[in-house]
Amino acid sequence: MTSPRPTSPVLSRGDAASFWFFVVAGVAIAIWAVARSVVNIAAAASNQNVRVATPFVDTVAQAPLGPDGSAVAVELTGGVVTAPSLPAASLWALFIAEGLFAAVVVTVVTLLLLLTSSILxxxxxxxxxxxxxxxxxxxxLVGAAGVPFFQNMVANGAIAWISERTVDRGAVQLIDLPSLVGIAFVAGLAGTAFAVGDRLQRDTEGLV
Known part of the structure; x- marks a missing residue:
């Protein structure tokens, strides 16, 4: 019975340089994600004049786009509102969304860097x-579903507070279902490709 042999290096210098660039970029992305979340949490911590990104559906507003700046009706798909304050549940949802965003980015970057280290x-x-x-x-996938879910809670709370609960936004969602399906497909395909590659490599090593 033959024992598996260590895999010989298969990367060219160009490949290795590309992977090292990926390492640097990954670290930079992780730092950016944490800094972004910390800044957003700090800005909202006082719960005063909180800026909230908000999607809109079938919402018409007036914009100075006509002749001489006259008002023209436009349909909003998204914008930023400033709420004097947020309900407690929405404020905590904001903290959770930002924390989850940073945690997901750092975790994914860490996993991919471990993968890169093995490939190198x-x-x-x-x-x-x-x-x-x-x-x-x-x-x-968890981040792509969870972060928008909590962000939606923040947006709904901000609009409810601003409108004194006269605007119903219960049906408005930030979660992009096609994107979730795409992420799930790519993740499944990548996992399957690596599983098949591992099996083929072990079969090949067993024949040597």
Whole structure:
């Protein structure tokens, strides 16, 4: 019975340089995500004049786009409102959304950097790498669904407070279902590709 041999390096210098660039970019993205969330949480912590990104559906407003700046009706698809304050539940939803965003980005970057480290050592397909790819996909999917869910709670609370609960926004959602389906498909495809590659590599090593 033959024992598996370590995988020889398969990356060219150009490939390795690309992966090292990915490492630097990943670290920068993680730092940006944490800084962004910290800034947004700090800005909302006082719960005064909180700026909230808000989607709109079938909402008509007036904009100075006509001759000599005359008002013209436009349909809003999104905007930013400033709420004097937010309900407690919405404020906590904002904190959770920002914390979850930062946690998801940092986790995904960490998983992909671990994958990159393994590839740089010449091991592309393995059970560990398959698990890393699958975990990154699952975490991304959780973030893509969870962050918009909490952001929607923030937007609904802001509009309810501003309108004194006279505007019903219960049907407005920020979650993009096609994007979730796309992320799930890509994550499943990547995990399957690494699993098949790992199996083929182990079968090949067993024949040597």
């Amino acid at each position: 050592r010449g091991r592309i397909f393995s059970r560990r790498n398959t698990a890393l790819v699958s975990a990154a996909g699952i975490v991304t």
